[in-house]
Structures are given as structure tokens and as C-alpha cells.
Amino acid sequence: MTTPNPLPTSLDAGQTAARLPYPQLVTELTRLLKDESVRVPQRVVQALPGGGSLFVMPALDARTAITKLITLTPANAGTGLPAIQGDVVVFDVITGRRRLMLDGPTVTARRTAAVSLLAAQKLAPNTRGPMLVVGAGVQGLAHLEAFAEGLGVRDFRITSRSHASAQALAWHAETLGLNARVVPDADVALADCPLAAICTPAGGVVLSALPRDDGFISAVGAFTPTMVELSAALCQYVAAQGDVFVDTADAVHEAGDLLQAGLDVARFATLGDVIRQDMKKPAGPVLFKSCGWAGWDLAAARAAG
Structure with missing residues (x-):
């Protein structure tokens, strides 16, 4: 035997x-x-x-x-x-x-996208799409696949500093039976997209437009105080007119987008707070700032x- x-x-x-x-x-x-x-x-x-x-x-x-x-x-x-x-x-x-x-x-790619997906399931006012993906690398791919599988999003807008990478991701989306097209300007595209994932190396601001009233933005690229993807005005607007959430309390000293906007990060609820307190979905725009955590691994x- x-x-x-x-x-x-x-x-x-x-x-x-x-x-x-x-x-x-x-x-x-x-x-x-x-x-x-x-x-x-x-x-x-x-x-x-x-x-x-x-x-x-x-x-x-x-x-x-x-x-x-x-x-x-x-x-x-x-x-x-x-x-x-x-x-x-x-x-x-x-x-x-x-x-x-x-x-x-x-592990890093899939757990990061899954954290964004969980946040969207619990917090996004409108989960139908279209979805804007800024950054067409590993994280852009993971977020596209995660939101298609976990939320049923079928329509995507993709932008990247590399047009070839953006086009490659759009072609990949089509092989999955999804609708996707490359767009030249993330700020313009955001007006049509209630969902957005910002997945860049965080070397500079890539999104400045204000979100829709039913908008949900997950920003995952910046994980140090000196890194940034979102404009200060965008972060300040959502903090004043909507709701900001962070993945963990470590964001207090890691969330470059929020820190550079001069916001008091300690006052924002974490994803753990949302789950443990079974919080209701906010009515206005939502910004979810993810910095990474070994707990996700x-x-x-x-x-x-």
C-alpha cells in the first residue's frame, strides 16, 4: 500500500x-x-x-x-x-x-486586493461600477480581478503612466469576459466611476478630482509618511463631506496621503472597527486608506x- x-x-x-x-x-x-x-x-x-x-x-x-x-x-x-x-x-x-x-x-497582491474588496463590500455606497483602476501593475491586476469576482463589477476604466501596461490589463480583463478600456485622465474618468482603486508606486499625486457623492476610493500605494497618490484637497474633502477609513491603527504613522493632507489620522475608524461594530454603510463619499499589515498576511x- x-x-x-x-x-x-x-x-x-x-x-x-x-x-x-x-x-x-x-x-x-x-x-x-x-x-x-x-x-x-x-x-x-x-x-x-x-x-x-x-x-x-x-x-x-x-x-x-x-x-x-x-x-x-x-x-x-x-x-x-x-x-x-x-x-x-x-x-x-x-x-x-x-x-x-x-x-x-x-500573498501581498491578493491579500491587499482582498482587503480593498472587503472594505468596498462593507462601506461603498454604490458597488455597481464602472470602476477606475489607476496603475496597471500587479496591484492593478489584483484589484480588477478581486472586484470582478467579489462584487460582480463588469465595467472598468484603466489608466497608467505606461499606456502599454494599461492596454495589457484591459486586454486581460476582456479575456475574463469583462468590459475594460484605457482612459487618458484619471481625474476625468472619476466622474463616471463610483468605485476606484489607486494602485501606483506612490511617487506623486495621480488623482486630484473630487469623488462622486456615491464614490468609494481605495488607495493602497502609499505606506510611508513621504509617499502620496492622492491630492491633499481630495483627502480633506472626503474627511469633511464624507467618511475616511484606514486599514489599521498603524496608519497613524504610515498613511502618507492623509498625513500630508494635515488630517488627524487617529480619529478615523479602522476596518477592524467596521467589522467588529458592524457599522452601517456611510451615505456620502468614502476614502479607504490601506497601508498594509502582517495581520493580512x-x-x-x-x-x-
């Missing part, structure tokens, strides 16, 4: 993605935000020679401990090398045994098994 082959302990990008379907990820994110055993130490970000950064991001619950080890190298843009590289190592808390090693960039590890 032969013994069945054990599940692989080291998963490549495709195997990692297969373990992380968006509906399952959203379910696990929701469970994690209600799990009182979760602990997430502050992440370490170490500058590297040449302008890159090394991220060390641990997290644990009563059964699982993880550490995400990734490098972010913005200079790789346009070279054929990925900007994000690394792994998520998953351990059993009781035995200390390594259970899995997941592809770090795939822990949720992905739990979903992956």
Missing part, C-alpha cells in the same frame, strides 16, 4: 494563488479581525543600498505564526525584475514545525491552510 504524497510545503506563485481565492480570503480576513488571539508586532523596514527596502513582518494567533520576508525594489520597474520578492513562512505554534512557505509577492496563511 502506497502512502499518499504529502502536500507541498513550498508553494510557487501559481500554487499560492490557487490557495487564495478572493471569497475565501475575504472570509478569513473577517474572521481574523474578530479573533482576539491575533498578535501583530510592529514590522521592521530596513533601507537597502540602492533605494530598496527589506520588510520583516511577523504575526501570530493561537495556532499559526508567520513571518513575511520581502524586498521592495522600486528601481526594478521596467527591467523585467519584480519590484517585490520574497516569501511568507508559516509555522505551527504548538510544534514549531514549518507548515508552508508561500510566494510573498502573490496571517489571514492569507490561514486561508491557504
